[in-house]
Amino acid sequence: MMSFYLSLVCLLISFFFFLVFFMVSNRFMMDREKSSPFECGFDPENSARIPFSMRFFLLAVIFLVFDLEIVLLIPFVLYVGVSKSFGCLFTGFCFCMILFIGVLYEWWEGSFNWIY
Structure with missing residues (x-):
């Protein structure tokens, strides 16, 4: 029964904060600077069709992919230290390869070159 009351109190507190933040945010919605779009340093008063470098986008995607791979690799290194099995080590070697x-493929393709 106690957990029901605790859940009810948490629900009421979160609803209260929701209402307070909703009322505060409506007051600032009419500000022109806050409601205008701002994308990567482009002036929001110009056309939205300004071309940007595709190399920047490609490098950002490459960074995200390899950053995700590193996040997957760190727990694996800790597991190899604990398990010390050859199969686990071989799997890690294949992953790193x-x-x-x-x-090497991205380097050969030229995705890391900023100057043509």
């Missing part, structure tokens, strides 16, 4: 081949 796939990453290395991906970096």
